[in-house]
Amino acid sequence: xxxxxxxxxxxxxxxxxxxxxxxxxxxxxxxxxxxxxxxxxxxxxxxxxxxxxxxxxxxxxxxxxxxxxxxxxxxxxxxxxxxxxxxxxxxxxxxxxxxxxxxxxxxxxxxxxxxxxxxxxxxxxxxxxxxxxxxxxxxxxxxxxxxxxxxxxxxxxxxxxxxxxxxxxxxxxxxxxxxxxxxxxxxxxxxxxxxxxxxxxxxxxxxxxxxxxxxxxxxxxxxxxxxxxxxxxxxxxxxxxxxxxxxxxxxxxxxxxxxxxxxxxxxxxxxxxxxxxxxxxxxxxxxxxxxxxxxxxxxxxxxxxxxxxxxxxxxxxxxxxxxxxxxxxxxxxxxxxxxxxxxxxxxxxxxxxxxxxxxxxxxxxxxxxxxxxxxxxxxxxxxxxxxxxxxxxxxxxxxxxxxxxxxxxxxxxxxxxxxxxxxxxxxxx
Numbered sequence: 543x544x545x546x547x548x549x550x551x552x553x554x555x556x557x558x559x560x561x562x563x564x565x566x567x568x569x570x571x572x573x574x575x576x577x578x579x580x581x582x583x584x585x586x587x588x589x590x591x592x593x594x595x596x597x598x599x600x601x602x603x604x605x606x607x608x609x610x611x612x613x614x615x616x617x618x619x620x621x622x623x624x625x626x627x628x629x630x631x632x633x634x635x636x637x638x639x640x641x642x643x644x645x646x647x648x649x650x651x652x653x654x655x656x657x658x659x660x661x662x663x664x665x666x667x668x669x670x671x672x673x674x675x676x677x678x679x680x681x682x683x684x685x686x687x688x689x690x691x692x693x694x695x696x697x698x699x700x701x702x703x704x705x706x707x708x709x710x711x712x713x714x715x716x717x718x719x720x721x722x723x724x725x726x727x728x729x730x731x732x733x734x735x736x737x738x739x740x741x742x743x744x745x746x747x748x749x750x751x752x753x754x755x756x757x758x759x760x761x762x763x764x765x766x767x768x769x770x771x772x773x774x775x776x777x778x779x780x781x782x783x784x785x786x787x788x789x790x791x792x793x794x795x796x797x798x799x800x801x802x803x804x805x806x807x808x809x810x811x812x813x814x815x816x817x818x819x820x821x822x823x824x825x826x827x828x829x830x831x832x833x834x835x836x837x838x839x840x841x842x843x844x845x846x847x848x849x850x851x852x853x854x855x856x857x858x859x860x861x862x863x864x865x866x867x868x869x870x871x872x873x874x875x876x877x878x879x880x881x882x883x884x885x886x887x888x889x890x891x892x893x894x895x896x897x898x899x900x901x902x903x904x905x906x907x908x909x910x911x912x913x914x915x916x917x918x919x920x921x922x923x924x925x926x927x928x929x930x931x932x933x934x935x936x937x938x939x940x941x942x943x944x945x946x947x948x949x950x951x952x953x954x955x956x957x958x959x960x961x962x963x964x965x966x967x968x969x970x971x
Contacts, residue, residue: 593606593608593688595613595616595661595688596616596617596659596660596661598661600661600688600689600692601689602689603689603690604690605682605687605689605690606687606688606689607682607686607687607925608686608687608688608694609686609731609925609926609928609929610929611731611925611928611929611932612686612694612720612731612732612925612928615718615731615732615875616660616694616718618718618875619657619718620718620734620874620875621656621716621717621718621734621858622656622657625882625885625886625887626874626882626885627862627866627868627874627885627894628734628858628859628862628874630862630885630887630890630894631736631796631858631861631862631865632656632716632736632858633890634795634796634890634891635714635736635792635796636654636714637890637891638791638792638795638796639651639652639654639714639738639792640652642791643712651712652712652713652714652738652740653710653712653713653714654713654714654715654716655701655705655713655714655715655716656715656716656717657717658701658715658717660694660695660717660718660719660720661688661692661693661694661695662692662693662694662695662700662701663691663692663693664680664687664690664691664692664693666695666700666701666703666704667693667695667696667697667700668680670700670702670703670704670840670843671699671700671702671703671811671812671840672811672812672837672839672840673811673812674811677811679696683722683919683921683922684696684721684722684723684921685720685721685722686720686721686722686731694719694720695717695719695720696719696720696721697719697735697737697855698715698716698717698719698735698736698737698855699737699812699853699855701715701717701737702715702737702739702812702840702844702853703840703843703844705739706739706741706840706841706844706845706846707844707845709845710739711740711741711742711846711849711851712739712740712741713738713739714736714737714738715735715736715737715738715739716734716735716736716737716858717734717735718732718733718734719732719733719734719735720732721733722921722924722925723921723924724920724921724924724938725924725927725928725935725937725938726937726938726939727869727870727871727872727937728871729871730859730871730872730874730875731924731925731928733857733858733859733871734857734858734859735855735856735857735858736855736856736858737853737854737855738788738853738854738855739836739851739852739853740784740788740851740852740853741836741841741846741849741850741851742781742784742849742850742851743848743849744757744758744759744848747759747777747780747781747850748780751780757774757776757777758774758776758777759773759774759777759848759849759850760772760773760774760777760838760850761773761774765814767807767815768815769814769815769835770814770835770837770838772838773835773838773850777850778815778835781835781850781851781852782815782835782852784852785833785834785835785852785854786805786817788852789819789831789833789854790803793819793821793830796861796865797821797823797865801821801822801823802821802822803819803820803821803822804819804820804822804827805817805818805819805820806818806819806820806829808832810832810834811837812834812836812837812840812853813833813834813835813836813837813852813853814834814835814837815834815835816832816833816834816835817832817833817834818831818832818833819831819832819833823864828864830856830860830861830864831854831855831856831857832854832855832856833852833853833854833855834852834853834854835850835851835852836850836851836852836853838850859871859874862874865894866885866894866895866896867895867896868896869896869898873896878899880899881896881899884896884897923938924938
């Protein structure tokens with residue numbers, strides 16, 4: 543909280559780069575709908591206008607806050623572009639699950655959904671996952687809202703309830719997700735997640751367990767740090783064991799044998815108990831995914847009240863950056879052939895190490911402005927920077943603040959237009 547407060551009143555230090563790591567200077571403009579002004583209306587949240595997005599029309603209201611930059615990314619589906627690094631990670635995970643988990647008739651146990659629309663209802667994104675109405679994750683400052691009832695999904699978990707309600711009990715969901723966030727090499731307003739869910743009936747969970755026929759999935763007791771109030775301890779521990787074994791096998795498949803893994807207790811509204819997996823990679827502990835035993839209330843509401851299950855979610859960019867030594871998250875959006883051709887491999891499991899492209903150093907400039915007296919949200923400023931500067935802006939960092947001694951107004955720095963070699967990019971003073 544202290545850090546967040548300091549960042550709101552600080553001095554923004556903007557790094558403008560002809561990127562040493564090779565971000566392409568070209569900008570792909572994806573056509574969204576048939577009305578060219580729609581994204582501008584959405585960016586301003588203008589009521590009474592209509593946004594055409596992925597073939598559907600959405601009226602705009604005071605909740606609408608989609609920027610032109612983010613709209614240009616909707617529908618790109620990098621995870622489905624053959625030989626893209628995110629596609630490689632997705633395919634490696636799919637291959638592993640297809641080979642390791644086979645149903646009764648020899649078909650893959652897990653079904654895969656990688657083309658679901660990123661536009662979801664707020665009910666799908668929050669309420670279906672038991673996220674309270676006053677939970678901070680719903681804030682307009684942290685999400686991209688199409689309007690008061692629809693948004694760009696903030697996680698692939700937004701599809702859990704629908705797929706469970708359709709009768710599925712083992713599936714993977716892959717897709718682009720959207721969150722308003724800071725600007726640095728690890729954060730981008732669009733990234734990609736892979737979600738996994740598996741449910742078990744009493745027979746499936748206790749098969750092979752001594753005296754398993756006498757064990758039960760459910761009971762009425764009290765909630766503790768170790769289990770939900772409706773789950774028996776035996777069922778919880780078996781689901782937790784299966785979850786951790788499944789994910790250990792997955793990361794071993796991706797990173798190789800001999801990997802050091804540890805589990806950290808954490809909190810998610812839709813699982814309990816919940817965990818994060820960390821791996822020791824090149825001497826550093828890295829968090830790679832979150833998971834847990836699914837909240838039974840969620841499972842019951844979707845019509846699977848006689849089953850118990852687990853869920854996990856991982857970031858494809860996070861894995862790709864670790865596995866392929868990709869230093870900057872913006873590179874995934876590059877159309878530079880020198881970047882893309884590095885991942886055109888004949889075997890999806892082939893080792894790839896990213897090779898930097900450009901010799902040009904970063905260009906560092908300052909910018910200053912007075913903070914408005916109220917309703918300043920730093921993510922609004924980050925969206926503005928991304929809209930104007932595109933992916934040339936590598937980092938926005940707070941370095942100082944100034945408070946006028948008489949008016950008490952806050953000022954952020956001093957700046958001037960910045961030009962990059964072979965670029966026509968300018969930042970307004």
